[in-house]
Amino acid sequence: MKQEAKVVRGGTIARVMVLRSSACTGDCEGCGFCEAGQPLYVDAYNPSGAQGGQTVVVETETNTVMLSAVLVYLLPLIVFLVVYFAVQAISTGEYVPIACASGSFVLSFLVARGYNKKKAGRPACTVVEIRDNGEQG
Secondary structure, eight states: EEEEEEEESSSSEEEEOOOOOOOOOOOHHHOOTTGGGOOEEEEEEEEOOOOTTTTTEEEHHHHHHHHIIIIIIHHHHHHHHHHHHHHHHHOOOHHHHHHHHHHHHHHHHHHHHHHHHHHHHOOOOOEEOHHHHHHOO
């Protein structure tokens, strides 16, 4: 996934502000990405040596984006259903499957949160192209 960004701070690990993609309609309530005009700041590996003020293209590996989506959206649903039907098959209680599945659902969110904290110290993307030199004129 590639997006344009503006370098806020250069260096080996650059701080970039991700700009709205061309697919953005400006309807912030629709997707919540730019939530009330708030910019998104992320760290990016900077092998090209981009400096502050330059417009760059940052790339996030597709497998990183997909893994995040699976952890946040799909894993809790799958865990809930598997635990619910497994406990329902061995339990005679009416509320036991729901309680176990709900607990597992919450646990799966905690796993996703732990994974996110583990990844938090590493840049999520890489500067792959410098679009302009950032000079005004």
